[in-house]
Structure formats: structure tokens, C-alpha cells
Ligand SMILES: C[S@@+](CC[C@H](N)C(=O)[O-])C[C@H]1O[C@@H](n2cnc3c(N)ncnc32)[C@H](O)[C@@H]1O
């Protein structure tokens with residue numbers, strides 16, 4: 298299952314791209330801008346502040362998951378199946394279903410339609426998410442179709458996957474971006490819910506296989522921008538033989554509103570490091586002859 302297909306994307310790799318967002322992720326990064334990607338199932342986003350209290354959703358819901366309480370709808374998520382029947386009924390646009398169960402043939406048709414733009418711009422398709430490698434069956438069928446159609450492929454991954462399971466898929470993918478959120482395992486567990494051992498192991502194994510990868514570090518002030526993390530990343534990168542570069546991503550709050558729509562808590566005190574601190578980190582990495590750059594929210598590079 299996907300949760301979004303973004304055409305004409307200019308920021309997820311070279312040229313004009315189509316980005317496929319895979320639904321489902323084994324991590325729970327505190328700052329994640331795509332919380333609607335976490336569950337592998339279709340889900341309802343419900344924006345209560347837009348609700349007029351008309352009750353149309355109560356009528357439409359076959360599960361009895363919606364009720365009107367104090368003039369506004371209340372959603373019982375333990376009953377909601379994400380079927381989406383209430384979405385069309387809601388004239389206040391307070392409801393949206395996330396989850397696209399598209400046949401692979403339709404996805405490939407869409408990509409082939411844009412192939413002319415990929416060719417003229419050096420672009421292609423980018424697999425993002427969520428975690429694309431958490432759905433190896435779907436990803437494998439798409440990469441196979443893209444390889445036949447000659448469509449260049451890139452991936453944005455958390456690095457948290459079983460490399461032996463996705464070896465053949467990786468062989469088809471031209472450009473690899475792997476995140477490393479924190480080099481300290483205990484901190485990584487606290488911030489993302491999982492150990493970083495598999496991720497670091499995969500980065501080292503990909504390098505040993507001769508794969509050129511770009512390492513991405515999301516920088517959240519007070520969580521991932523500490524000197525020991527930056528030093529750990531420098532140490533790791535200096536050992537890699539085929540590193541294409543390091544991209545520092547400053548935290549942005551663009552996903553904050555979606556947490557409320559999913560009834561998930563969000564820490565709105567999170568912030569990006571100051572621009573001068575970002576520059577200092579980049580210079581520190583460059584002092585170690587690492588090709589580091591700062592990629593802004595709109596993909597602009599410094
Ligand atoms: C949404 S993730 C999807 C791919 C994969 N799950 C991962 O984490 O690499 C795509 C990129 O967005 C970054 N990202 C996620 N939330 C962010 C935020 N609030 N601010 C800045 N970058 C963020 C991630 O670090 C990752 O590099």
C-alpha cells in the first residue's frame with residue numbers, strides 16, 4: 298500500500314521525479330513529518346476543528362465508529378476500519394483516508410506516462426515513505442517494471458531492513474539515500490523506537506558491496522545535533538569507501554497538523570538547529586574531507 302504519489306517532484310533526487318510514498322514504517326521518529334506513513338493499513342485522518350457537527354458521518358459509518366458529542370463528531374479508532382465511507386458524506390472536509398491500494402500495473406502505467414520528462418531532465422522515480430523496503434513484494438514488482446521500462450530509480454530509506462531479503466531489488470536501484478538519525482544506540486532507541494545496529498551494519502555492507510550512497514542526517518536541536526552524534530557520523534563516514542555525500546536536513550514542522558488528525562501526540566517544542574550551528578556542522582565535516590551539504594525544506598542546497 299502507498300499513501301501518496303507525488304508527480305513533478307524536484308527534491309527527491311536528480312531531475313524531474315515521481316515520488317511513491319510507501320505506507321508502513323518500523324520506526325517512530327519523534328519528529329517524523331509523515332506520521333500517516335507509520336501504519337501499514339489504510340487510516341482515517343479526522344480534523345475535529347473543521348467538523349460542523351452535522352452528523353452525516355454517523356449515518357454513513359457501517360461500524361458505528363462516529364458519534365456526535367457536544368456538537369462535534371468523535372471518532373472511536375478501535376472501531377474505525379479506514380473504509381472511507383464517511384469521507385464523501387462529510388461536507389466540511391474534516392475527513393480524509395490515507396492509503397492507496399493501487400494495482401502495480403496502474404502504478405507502472407503512471408510512471409511510463411512521465412518517462413519522457415525523466416529522460417529530458419535526468420529524473421526518474423523515487424521510492425520513499427514510510428519505509429519502502431518494508432514492502433519488498435510491492436517494491437520488487439515496481440522495480441522490475443521500471444527496469445524493463447528503463448526508468449531510473451532512487452530510494453529514501455531509514456536503513457532498517459533485512460539486506461539479504463532485498464538484495465535483488467537494491468541491484469536495480471541507481472541512487473540510494475540512507476538516513477542515520479543518531480550514532481549512539483541508546484539515544485537512537487529513545488528517539489526512534491529501534492536500535493541503530495542494523496542500520497549501521499547495512500550502511501557498512503552497502504559500502505563493502507561498492508554501492509555509492511548518500512547519508513542523510515535529520516537535525517533536531519537537542520535531539521540529534523549534539524557534538525557526539527556529529528563526531529560519530531564523521532568517524533563512520535571516514536571509514537566508507539564509496540560515500541557520495543552527507544546531507545544535513547534541518548528539522549521542519551510541516552507534518553505537525555497530521556498528528557492531531559491521527560489522534561497522536563506531537564512535541565511542538567521541537568526545532569531546527571540555528572543556521573550558524575548547521576554551518577558549523579557542515580564545516581566540521583568538510584574539515585574531515587567529507588562532502589557535506591545542507592538541504593533545505595524545498596531541496597535547496599548550501
Ligand atoms: C519521511 S522520510 C521517508 C524515508 C525513510 N523512512 C527515512 O526516514 O529515511 C524522508 C526524509 O525525510 C526526513 N524527515 C522526516 N521528518 C522530518 C522533519 N520533521 N524535518 C526534516 N526532515 C524530516 C527523514 O529524515 C528522511 O531523510
Ligand code: SF4
Pocket residue numbers: 341357358359360361362363372376377378379380381382383384
Ligand atoms: S473510515 Fe469507515 S469505519 Fe472509519 S469512521 Fe469513516 S465510515 Fe466509519
Ligand code: SF4
Pocket residue numbers: 322323324325326329330331334426427428455
Ligand atoms: S524512519 Fe522515516 S518514515 Fe519512519 S518514522 Fe522515521 S522519518 Fe518517519
